[in-house]
Amino acid sequence: MRAALEVSKELDVAILTKVYPSRSHSGAAQGGIAASLANSEDDSWEEHMFDTCKGGDYLNDQDAVEEYVKSASRVIYELEHMGCVFSRDKDGKIAQRAFGGHSKPRACYSADRTGHAILHALHEQLLKNAKSIKIYNEWYMHSLIVEEGRCKGVVVSDIRTGEVEVMQAKAVIFCTGGYGRVFKITSNAFAGTADGVIAAYRAGIPLQDTEFVQFHPSGLWRQGILFSEAARGEGGTLLNSKGERFMEQYAPSRMELAPRDIVARAEQSEIDEGRGIDGKDYIHLDLTHLGEARIMERLPQIRQLGIDFIGVDCVNEKLPIQPTAHYSMGGIPTDMFGQVVIDDKGTPLTGFFAAGECACVSVHGANRLGTNSLLEAVVFGERSGRSALEFAREAELQPLNEKHQKTKTLNLFEEIYQRDGTESYNDIRNEMKEVMMSQCGVFRDEKRLKDCISKIKSLQTRYKKGKITDKGNLFNTELYEIIELGNMLKMGEIIATGALNRKESRGGHFRKDFPERDDTNFLKHSLLSEADDGEGIQINYKDVTITRYKPAKREY
Amino acid sequence: MATFKIKRYNPEIQREPYYEEFQYDPPEGTTLLDSLNEIKWTQDGTLSYRMSCRSAICGSCAVKANGHAILACQRQAEHVIKNDTVVLEPLGNMKPIKDLVVDFDPFWEKINKVTPYLKPEETKPEKERHQSQAQFSIIDDSSTCIMCGACYSDCNVLEVDDNFLGPAALAKAQRFVGDSRDKDRKARVEQLSEPGGIWDCTHCGECVERCPKPAEPFHRIKEIMTVALEEGVHNNNGARHALSFTKSIKHSGRLNENVLPVESIGFLGVKGIVNLVQDNLKMLMQGKVPTVIKDVFGLIPVGLRMLKKGKIPPIIHHSVDDVDDVKRIFKELKQ
Numbered sequence: 001m002r003a004a005l006e007v008s009k010e011l012d013v014a015i016l017t018k019v020y021p022s023r024s025h026s027g028a029a030q031g032g033i034a035a036s037l038a039n040s041e042d043d044s045w046e047e048h049m050f051d052t053c054k055g056g057d058y059l060n061d062q063d064a065v066e067e068y069v070k071s072a073s074r075v076i077y078e079l080e081h082m083g084c085v086f087s088r089d090k091d092g093k094i095a096q097r098a099f100g101g102h103s104k105p106r107a108c109y110s111a112d113r114t115g116h117a118i119l120h121a122l123h124e125q126l127l128k129n130a131k132s133i134k135i136y137n138e139w140y141m142h143s144l145i146v147e148e149g150r151c152k153g154v155v156v157s158d159i160r161t162g163e164v165e166v167m168q169a170k171a172v173i174f175c176t177g178g179y180g181r182v183f184k185i186t187s188n189a190f191a192g193t194a195d196g197v198i199a200a201y202r203a204g205i206p207l208q209d210t211e212f213v214q215f216h217p218s219g220l221w222r223q224g225i226l227f228s229e230a231a232r233g234e235g236g237t238l239l240n241s242k243g244e245r246f247m248e249q250y251a252p253s254r255m256e257l258a259p260r261d262i263v264a265r266a267e268q269s270e271i272d273e274g275r276g277i278d279g280k281d282y283i284h285l286d287l288t289h290l291g292e293a294r295i296m297e298r299l300p301q302i303r304q305l306g307i308d309f310i311g312v313d314c315v316n317e318k319l320p321i322q323p324t325a326h327y328s329m330g331g332i333p334t335d336m337f338g339q340v341v342i343d344d345k346g347t348p349l350t351g352f353f354a355a356g357e358c359a360c361v362s363v364h365g366a367n368r369l370g371t372n373s374l375l376e377a378v379v380f381g382e383r384s385g386r387s388a389l390e391f392a393r394e395a396e397l398q399p400l401n402e403k404h405q406k407t408k409t410l411n412l413f414e415e416i417y418q419r420d421g422t423e424s425y426n427d428i429r430n431e432m433k434e435v436m437m438s439q440c441g442v443f444r445d446e447k448r449l450k451d452c453i454s455k456i457k458s459l460q461t462r463y464k465k466g467k468i469t470d471k472g473n474l475f476n477t478e479l480y481e482i483i484e485l486g487n488m489l490k491m492g493e494i495i496a497t498g499a500l501n502r503k504e505s506r507g508g509h510f511r512k513d514f515p516e517r518d519d520t521n522f523l524k525h526s527l528l529s530e531a532d533d534g535e536g537i538q539i540n541y542k543d544v545t546i547t548r549y550k551p552a553k554r555e556y
Numbered sequence: 557m558a559t560f561k562i563k564r565y566n567p568e569i570q571r572e573p574y575y576e577e578f579q580y581d582p583p584e585g586t587t588l589l590d591s592l593n594e595i596k597w598t599q600d601g602t603l604s605y606r607m608s609c610r611s612a613i614c615g616s617c618a619v620k621a622n623g624h625a626i627l628a629c630q631r632q633a634e635h636v637i638k639n640d641t642v643v644l645e646p647l648g649n650m651k652p653i654k655d656l657v658v659d660f661d662p663f664w665e666k667i668n669k670v671t672p673y674l675k676p677e678e679t680k681p682e683k684e685r686h687q688s689q690a691q692f693s694i695i696d697d698s699s700t701c702i703m704c705g706a707c708y709s710d711c712n713v714l715e716v717d718d719n720f721l722g723p724a725a726l727a728k729a730q731r732f733v734g735d736s737r738d739k740d741r742k743a744r745v746e747q748l749s750e751p752g753g754i755w756d757c758t759h760c761g762e763c764v765e766r767c768p769k770p771a772e773p774f775h776r777i778k779e780i781m782t783v784a785l786e787e788g789v790h791n792n793n794g795a796r797h798a799l800s801f802t803k804s805i806k807h808s809g810r811l812n813e814n815v816l817p818v819e820s821i822g823f824l825g826v827k828g829i830v831n832l833v834q835d836n837l838k839m840l841m842q843g844k845v846p847t848v849i850k851d852v853f854g855l856i857p858v859g860l861r862m863l864k865k866g867k868i869p870p871i872i873h874h875s876v877d878d879v880d881d882v883k884r885i886f887k888e889l890k891q
C-alpha cells in the first residue's frame with residue numbers, strides 16, 4: 001500500500017491481493033516500528049545502524065542499512081501526518097519503548113497493535129486516493145510474466161469467480177510477504193505461503209539468503225501465535241521447569257531482551273535438554289509480576305490472546321510458549337531502490353520491483369531485529385514505489401503473448417482438477433510442516449537437512465497424486481490451497497538446500513555441526529536459482545557490502 | 557463427538573441453501589476455526605469460508621455461530637458447542653456468495669461514505685503532531701476495529717434499512733470525529749447526523765455484544781452524538797427528530813423529565829413511541845386520525861419501520877405486549 005501511494009502521486013496503480021488490503025498480515029505486527037526519534041532517550045541513526053548490523057550478524061548490506069535507518073524518522077512522521085494512531089508519551093510525542101537487540105528505546109508503537117494501526121492508516125489513504133488506486137481484492141497472483149528479459153505483468157485469477165486474466169503493466173511491484181507457513185509452528189497467517197517468491201523463482205530470478213528464517217522465542221505453545229516481544233520489553237521473564245531464569249546462562253547482559261535467534265535457541269536448548277515445563281516442548285513466559293494495570297495499559301491484546309486461545313490469563317498465570325517460525329530474512333533480491341536484481345553483479349530485471357518481507361535488500365542480514373521489518377515495509381515500499389513510478393513514467397506497455405500466459409494457468413487448474421490420485425493434500429501439508437520444523441528449524445545439521453530435502457522431494461512426488469473435491473469456479477478455496485501447497489513444497493526445498501550449503505552458524509541459521517560463524521568462507525549472500533532442467537537448484541554467491549562496521553564477534 | 561450443522565450454499569450447483577451436518581470431535585484448546593479447517597481438510601474440501609491471521613486481527617473469519625456473529629479463530633470450539641451441536645451460518649445483512657463466504661462490497665461502500673481518513677490542517681509540522689495521552693485515549697477504542705463485519709451482520713437496523721451506515725462505519729467515523737488532529741469535526745458530525753447516520757441507531761447494543769475488539773460501535777455512536785450536540789448540530793433531520801421527539805414524550809407526561817441524556821434518547825424514543833401509540837389507540841378505534849402518531853411517524857425513522865416489519869428491537873422485546881396493535885395501527889394509517 002505504501003508503494004501504491006507513492007505511484008499514485010502521478011500514475012494510476014492497481015493493488016492486487018488474495019485477501020483484502022486491510023487483512024494483510026502486517027496487521028498482526030504488535031510490538032512497534034523502529035526509528036531513532038530520540039523521544040525518550042538520546043539516540044542516533046548510527047546507533048540504529050550498528051544495532052541492525054550486529055543483530056544481522058554482519059550479513060547486512062551496510063549501504064542499504066544506512067539509507068534505511070536514515071529514512072526511519074521521516075517515514076514515521078509521515079505516517080503520523082497521514083493519521084496513523086500512535087501511543088503518546090506524557091509530552092504528546094510518539095511514545096517509544098525498548099525492544100530486543102536495540103540498544104535504545106526506539107520502538108514507536110500503538111499499544112500492542114502497531115502493524116494494525118499502520119495498515120489501517122495506509123488503507124485509509126488508499127480510500128482517499130481511490131481515483132488513481134484500484135483495489136483488486138481476493139485476486140490471486142499466479143505467475144510473473146517475463147519475456148525478452150523484461151517484466152510485462154502478471155497472470156492472476158479472481159478467487160470469487162475463478163476467472164483467469166492477464167494483467168499487463170508497465171511496472172510490477174511484489175509485496176507478497178513472508179513464507180512461515182512451510183513450518184509447523186509459525187506466527188504467520190494462512191496467506192504466508194511463498195507465492196510471490198516462488199513466482200519470481202519460476203521466472204528465473206534467484207532467491208537470496210532463504211536459509212535465514214527467524215524463529216521467534218514467544219510463540220503460543222502448539223499454535224505458534226505470537227506473544228509480542230513487547231511482553232519481554234515490558235519486563236516479562238522466561239522460566240524453565242525448575243523455575244530458573246535461564247537466559248542468565250545464554251545472554252547475561254541483555255537477558256530476555258537478547259536478539260530473537262539467541263533467545264529462541266536458548267529456549268530450544270532448555271526444551272531439548274529436558275527442562276521444558278513438565279518435560280514437554282514449551283517453557284514459561286511470566287508476566288504476573290507486572291500487575292493488571294500495567295498489562296492492561298501496555299499489553300491488552302496479548303492478554304486477550306492468552307485468554308481466547310488457551311484460556312490463560314497472564315495477569316495471574318504463566319504463558320506456555322515455544323519458538324515459532326516468524327520472519328523470512330531472505331527473498332527476492334533487490335537493490336536499495338527496490339529494483340529486483342538477478343545476479344551477483346546487480347543486473348536489474350527491467351520493470352520488476354519488490355519490497356517488504358518478500359524482498360531481500362538486505363537490511364536484515366542473517367537475523368532481523370524486532371520492529372525493523374515494519375520499518376522495512378514502509379521505507380522500501382516508498383522507495384520501490386518511487387522507482388516504479390520513475391520507470392513507468394517513461395515506459396511503454398509491452399506487447400505480450402496473452403494467450404500463452406493465460407493457458408499456463410488454465411492448464412494448471414485443469415491438471416489439478418484432473419488429478420485422480422489417492423494422496424491426501426492435508427497429509428502432505430502436515431508432513432511438510434513437521435519435517436521443516438524438526439529437520440530445518442532452530443537447530444540444523446547435515447544429516448537432518450539431507451533427510452529434510454529427500455522427504456520434501458518425495459512429498460513433491462506425492463503432491464502430483466492428490467485429488468481435489470471442489471471442481472467449481474466459485475470461491476474455490478480448496479483449489480488455491482493446493483496451489484499454495486505446491487509453492488510451499490518448492491520453498492521448503494529451497495530453504496533446506498540453502499541451509500545445507502551454508503556450513504556455518506550465523507544469525508537465524510544455526511548448524512550444530514558448524515556452530516561457529518565462518519567469515520572466510522561464508523561472509524556472502526547465497527543466491528539460489530532454478531537449474532536449467534527446471535528441477536534442480538543452483539547456488540551462487542553475492543558479496544556483502546560492508547561500509548562502517550567491520551564484522552565483530554556478536555555477543556550480548 | 558460434536559455435530560457441526562453448517563449452512564451450505566453453492567449457486568453453481570443448487571440455488572437454495574441447505575444445512576449439512578458434520579461430525580467432529582475438537583481437541584481441547586483448539587478454536588472453532590481449527591475445527592472448520594479439520595472438517596474441510598479431512599471431510600469435505602468444498603466447504604468454503606474466509607480466514608487468514610487466525611489470531612483475531614485480520615477480520616476475515618467472522619461467521620454466525622448459533623445465530624450470533626463471532627470470529628471463528630477467537631473462540632474455543634468447546635465454548636460454542638452447546639448440547640453437542642453448533643450451528644454455523646454466514647454473516648447476516650450481507651449477500652452469501654458460497655457457504656460461509658459473504659459479499660463485503662456494501663460493507664466497504666459504507667465505510668467509504670464516512671470520509672474514512674484524517675483531514676488534518678494543511679501545514680504539517682516538521683516532526684509529529686502532538687497529541688496528549690488523553691486525546692489518544694478518545695480514539696484508542698475505535699481504532700481497534702478490524703473490519704470483521706460481526707456488528708454489521710447482527711445490527712437490527714440494517715436488517716430493515718439499507719441506508720443505515722451501520723455500526724462499523726460509524727465506529728470508523730468516531731475514529732476521526734474524536735481525533736484531535738482532524739479539522740473537520742463539525743462537518744463530519746453534520747454529515748453523520750443526516751438520515752442513515754447516528755440518529756437511526758436504535759441503541760439496541762447488539763453491536764457491542766458482537767464486537768470482538770474494544771471498538772464496540774454503539775459506544776462510539778453515543779460519543780458522536782455527544783459531539784454533535786456539543787457542536788450545536790441540531791439543525792438537521794436526525795437530531796431534530798430526536799430532540800423534538802424527546803419533547804413530545806415529555807409532553808405526554810410519561811417520562812421522567814430530568815433524565816434525558818443523549819445516551820437514552822433512542823431508547824426512550826422507541827419505548828416512548830410505543831406508549832404514545834398505545835395512548836392513541838383508542839382514538840384510532842373511534843375512527844379519528846391520531847395526529848400525534850402522524851407526527852411521530854415522521855419523527856422516528858427507523859425504530860418504527862422496524863416495528864412495522866415485525867423486527868422488534870431487543871430492548872422492548874419483553875416490555876411491550878401490544879406490538880400487534882402497533883402494527884395494525886400502522887397498517888391502517890398507511891391505508
Ligand SMILES: Cc1cc2nc3c(=O)[nH]c(=O)nc-3n(C[C@H](O)[C@H](O)[C@H](O)COP(=O)(O)OP(=O)(O)OC[C@H]3O[C@@H](n4cnc5c(N)ncnc54)[C@H](O)[C@@H]3O)c2cc1C
Pocket residue numbers: 016017018019020021023024025026027028029030031032033034114115139140141142175176177178187188189191195196226326327355356357358370371372373374375377
Ligand atoms: C505476528 C507477527 C508480529 C510481528 N510483529 C512485528 C513488529 O512488531 N514489528 C515489526 O517491525 N515487524 C513485525 N512483524 C513482521 C512484519 O509484520 C512483517 O514482516 C511485515 O508486516 C510484512 O509486510 P509485507 O507488506 O511485506 O507483507 P504482508 O503484510 O504479509 O502482505 C502480503 C500481501 O501479499 C498478498 N499476497 C501474497 N501472495 C499473494 C498472491 N499469490 N496473490 C495475491 N496476493 C498475494 C497478501 O494477500 C497480502 O496482502 C511481525 C510479524 C508477525 C507474523
Ligand code: SF4
Pocket residue numbers: 707710711712713714722723756757758759760761762763764773774
Ligand atoms: S446499537 Fe445501533 S448500530 Fe449497534 S446494532 Fe443496535 S442499532 Fe445497530
Ligand code: SF4
Pocket residue numbers: 700701702703704705706707708723724727766767768769771772773
Ligand atoms: S466494530 Fe467490532 S464488530 Fe464491527 S467490524 Fe469493527 S471489529 Fe468487527
Ligand code: FES
Pocket residue numbers: 606607608609610611612613614615616617618627628629630
Ligand atoms: S482469521 Fe483473522 S480474524 Fe480470524
